[in-house]
Amino acid sequence: MNQTPYPRMNERGFTLIEMMISVSIFAVFVAIFIASVVGLARGTTAARVTAESSSGVLTVFQNIDRQVRWSDAINRPGTGASGSTYVEFQLPASSSADNTTRCVQYRYDPAQGIIASRIWVTGVTPLPSFSVKLTNVIPQATPNYPFTMIPAGASARQALYLDLNAGTVGISEVHMTSTFMARNSTADSITNADNNADGQSDRPVCSPTVTRP
Template sequence: MAERWRQRPVTAGQASRALHREPQGESGATLVELVVAMSLFATVLAVVMTGIMGISRSTVRVQGAASSQTDVWEVFTTLDQQVRYADAINLPGTVGDTSWVEYRGITAGGGERCYQWRYVSSTGVLQTRSWLESGSPSAGSWSTVLTTALRSSTASPFTTLAPTAALPHQQLKVNLAVTARGDGASALSAAFVARNTSLASPGYQSSTDKPVCNPTANRS
């Protein structure tokens, strides 16, 4: 049995073929194949990056639009709460690149408070301030409620609507729009009714009517 499993001697022919046999495992890709593979990888990577950038831009646009809508809603709510209890609204006016409007409201203690809004078209800033009518407007500092994202629509930023027999109250109409990174706009076009006014209330009737809150001195 031992002789049966004895290793057989290697012949000269077998040794020659073994020496000239190509090494196993050393075959690889050619330079052309590597270039093609790298080109395909670069193409796939470019497509993926383009998709990621598109998703990022869409996310920014959605966030910007949501932010502008929130800003518009806050301005709408503030105006609605203030104008609703006003007892007089002045005729809006323009000084240079700034549009102005004032109205007078009744405080919880029964006093009279002036509210003033201004829109600067050159910078797109909307601001507001208030003060007791018996005091000075210098006591009320300006608060910026919308910044340069704001732009005026084709209509005037502030207009007043005439009271009628059917609706004997002064109304303030605001026409503005807020853009979000130049993509679309959130519009604010609404009429606010001053329920404490009447056909005889001061401020609105004409440019010669006695206004409230001294706009001649305070629109500067």
């Protein structure tokens, strides 16, 4: 019985050059895929940090706006013993429900990158602890950053200028500025004068003394 022999199969394999080309092409696709994943992750992180920083900065601005607008005196900002920058303003008794005068103090700590605040009844001790309001504050070379007190003129009121950067440098930075007017202040407010030109108010609020640790 005759059998028709099967044609011999081509058993030739890949050459080394073909293998190297295949591996190179695969490596290119893997690199593109990894770069896309990393870019997506970085973009998601940046968006999240930006959203968190924006929310935190906006909250600080809203709080200061609500407090400063009723104040009758704003201290000139200055640096405490720790290197933190402080600013204070006074809420008169007429603007409170319990007819008591209060002091509000904000502190920027450049070492930790935080803004914190505290409020107390004037003349009452011990003073309360600070409450953190914002983290990831980006330092700037501006003197007394981020606070600037604008003195009242002959027919104007005192104001607090806030210039604030927060977030992560190079990834997501939020920059916001605003000027808050102290509606109850005048040119006669006790903190308005700086006759010795030392950058501090002649008669600071928050009696008996301003505590800037």
